[in-house]
Structure formats: structure tokens, C-alpha cells
Amino acid sequence: xARTTSGxxxxxxxxxxxxxxxxxxxxISGNLGPKNALGSLLSGVQMLPYPHNYRCPFGTGGEQxxxxxxxxxxxxxxxxxxxxxxxxxxxxxxxxxxxxxIAAPDRWLQGLRRITQERGIALIVDEIQCGIARTxxxxxxxxxxxxxxxxxLSKAIGGGLPLxxxxxxxxxxxxxxxAHAGTFRGNQLAMAAGTATLRYLKQHAVADHALQxxxxxxxxxxxxxxxxxxxxxxxxxGLMLGMEIVDRDGEPDGQGHPPVHTARARQFQQACLxxxxxxxxxxxxxxxxxxxxxxIITDAEIDFVATILFAAAAAI
Ligand SMILES: Cc1ncc(COP(=O)(O)O)c(C=O)c1O
Numbered sequence: 128x129a130r131t132t133s134g135x136x137x138x139x140x141x142x143x144x145x146x147x148x149x150x151x152x153x154x155i156s157g158n159l160g161p162k163n164a165l166g167s168l169l170s171g172v173q174m175l176p177y178p179h180n181y182r183c184p185f186g187t188g189g190e191q192x193x194x195x196x197x198x199x200x201x202x203x204x205x206x207x208x209x210x211x212x213x214x215x216x217x218x219x220x221x222x223x224x225x226x227x228x229i230a231a232p233d234r235w236l237q238g239l240r241r242i243t244q245e246r247g248i249a250l251i252v253d254e255i256q257c258g259i260a261r262t263x264x265x266x267x268x269x270x271x272x273x274x275x276x277x278x279x280l281s282k283a284i285g286g287g288l289p290l291x292x293x294x295x296x297x298x299x300x301x302x303x304x305x306a307h308a309g310t311f312r313g314n315q316l317a318m319a320a321g322t323a324t325l326r327y328l329k330q331h332a333v334a335d336h337a338l339q340x341x342x343x344x345x346x347x348x349x350x351x352x353x354x355x356x357x358x359x360x361x362x363x364x365g366l367m368l369g370m371e372i373v374d375r376d377g378e379p380d381g382q383g384h385p386p387v388h389t390a391r392a393r394q395f396q397q398a399c400l401x402x403x404x405x406x407x408x409x410x411x412x413x414x415x416x417x418x419x420x421x422x423i424i425t426d427a428e429i430d431f432v433a434t435i436l437f438a439a440a441a442a443i
């Protein structure tokens with residue numbers, strides 16, 4: 128849609144991004160495993176650094192990294208010798224999921240909104256994983272008080288039924304009838320389920336609940352981090368949290384943080400599974416323990432999860 132509307136080809140995307148497994152979406156994703164396997168992907172994609180505070184591409188982290196990041200991108204788009212022709216779109220996840228649970232700072236998102244708006248670049252905010260109340264707002268971009276141009280939604284919006292939605296500014300829809308068709312578009316049962324899901328989430332203020340129980344879970348994770356030195360970083364937003372598992376004895380990186388410890392992350396995952404708790408590993412080198420509990424989880428259930436996490440951590 129962004130290419131059709133703007134007549135431009137290039138798309139800006141971010142390191143660590145995950146947007147899917149089609150040829151198009153893999154081309155704008157970070158993970159090299161599946162990309163290498165395919166060989167040729169779509170051209171006209173420029174990957175940019177994402178503000179990863181703990182593994183900062185600029186080696187600084189903090190507020191300074193946000194400034195450097197925005198400056199880099201703005202300079203790239205202003206430089207007549209950047210080598211990159213004017214892009215049609217910039218796509219990002221407000222909280223990177225598969226990349227390792229990395230929440231974009233609000234100020235960075237606001238900066239990108241300004242930069243894209245000034246240059247007529249469509250800002251596509253992928254809310255497929257972080258959207259629908261998970262981070263404490265219906266959509267994660269709302270924390271930064273910005274409005275994107277295009278927003279793909281999926282996963283939670285179907286309430287368990289297969290539903291994917293693209294929300295966009297009306298003026299971007301210059302597609303002719305039939306220009307973007309598909310057999311399984313507009314499944315009525317899934318749309319009814321999606322409508323009911325949105326109604327339920329609003330009526331029961333599930334986003335507020337996610338924020339509140341998410342803080343409870345985060346405080347447990349921070350205690351776990353204080354007790355076990357091999358948890359390098361606790362991060363995320365609302366009920367989308369992660370812990371990066373590190374090797375305390377390894378050579379620190381430029382920021383002074385120890386390297387990841389994938390084997391220990393797997394041990395921890397197994398120890399939790401043996402105690403009845405299913406955890407996903409993700410992020411770089413599969414060393415980030417991911418916590419994505421159901422949005423309706425209760426305080427008591429969060430505390431129960433925490434007892435398992437402590438018991439598993441003590442056992443490995
Ligand atoms: C942020 C994000 N974008 C896109 C996708 C891809 O969605 P689908 O699997 O429906 O193609 C995913 C799936 O995990 C995702 O997490």
C-alpha cells in the first residue's frame with residue numbers, strides 16, 4: 128500500500144525486527160537464519176539500528192543513544208549521498224518481540240513520527256504481537272502518543288480465531304478494486320470473534336489490568352535478578368516481559384555487559400517446564416526468557432508463576 132501510494136520502492140526497517148515469514152516480510156526482518164536459507168529476498172530494504180538499551184548499537188544506552196539513533200536516521204534521510212533513494216515506508220515494532228522483548232523509548236518513536244511525517248514516509252507500526260492491550264494500552268504506540276499511518280494487527284485480535292487486519296489512513300487506499308485480493312479475506316466468523324474480543328477488552332478495562340499485573344510480574348523478575356547474577360537484564364512493557372540470561376564470567380561487551388548464555392537459558396526453561404511452567408526463549412542467540420501470560424492472569428497466578436521461577440532458578 129505504501130509503495131503504491133508513494134510510487135517509491137524503498138522500505139526502512141530495523142535490526143531485530145520480526146514481521147513474518149513471507150518473502151516480503153522476511154525481507155524486512157532481522158533474523159538471518161531463515162533469510163540465509165532463502166538466498167534472494169526483496170531489494171529496496173534498508174535496515175536501521177533499533178534502540179536496544181542493554182545491547183546498544185552505539186555502545187552508550189540511555190538518553191544519549193536515543194539522540195544518536197535519531198540523528199543517524201535523520202542524517203541518512205537528508206544526505207544527498209546516502210545511497211538510499213527516498214523510502215515509501217518505515218516499519219517498526221513499538222516493542223520488538225522475537226528480537227528479544229525490546230521496548231522502544233517513547234521519545235524515539237516521537238522522533239521517528241516527526242522525521243517520517245516531514246518526508247512523506249508512511250510510518251507502519253506492527254502491533255501484531257504487542258497490540259491489543261498487552262502492554263497496558265490497546266496499542267503499544269499509544270504510550271508515545273503518536274499516530275501511525277498503517278498498522279497491521281493479528282494474533283490476539285481474533286480471540287483465538289485466525290484474523291489479521293490492516294488499519295490505515297483512508298487517503299492511502301489508492302488500490303483499485305481487486306488490486307489486493309485473497310481467498311480467505313473477510314472471514315465472517317473471525318470478524319465476529321474479533322469484534323467481540325475488542326468489546327470484551329474495552330468493557331473489562333483489560334489494558335489497565337495488564338499494566339497492573341505486569342508491574343507485579345516485573346517486580347518479581349527484578350527480585351529474581353537480584354538473587355541470581357546470571358539474569359543480565361529485565362525488560363519489556365506491561366505483560367510483555369523478558370529476561371536476558373548472561374554468562375557472568377564471560378568477557379563484557381563495550382557497555383560492560385556480560386555475553387549471553389544460551390545454554391543456561393535453556394536449562395532454566397527446562398527447569399521451569401519440569402515445574403509446570405511453559406516459557407518461550409527468544410531474542411538474539413535464544414537467550415531471552417520471554418513471559419507473555421494471558422491478559423486475564425490474576426495476582427495470585429502471577430505470584431504462583433514467581434514461586435516456580437525462583438524454584439527453577441535455584442535448581443540449576
Ligand atoms: C511483530 C510480528 N509481526 C508479524 C508477525 C507475523 O505474523 P503472521 O505469522 O501472521 O504472518 C509476527 C508473528 O509472530 C509478529 O510477532
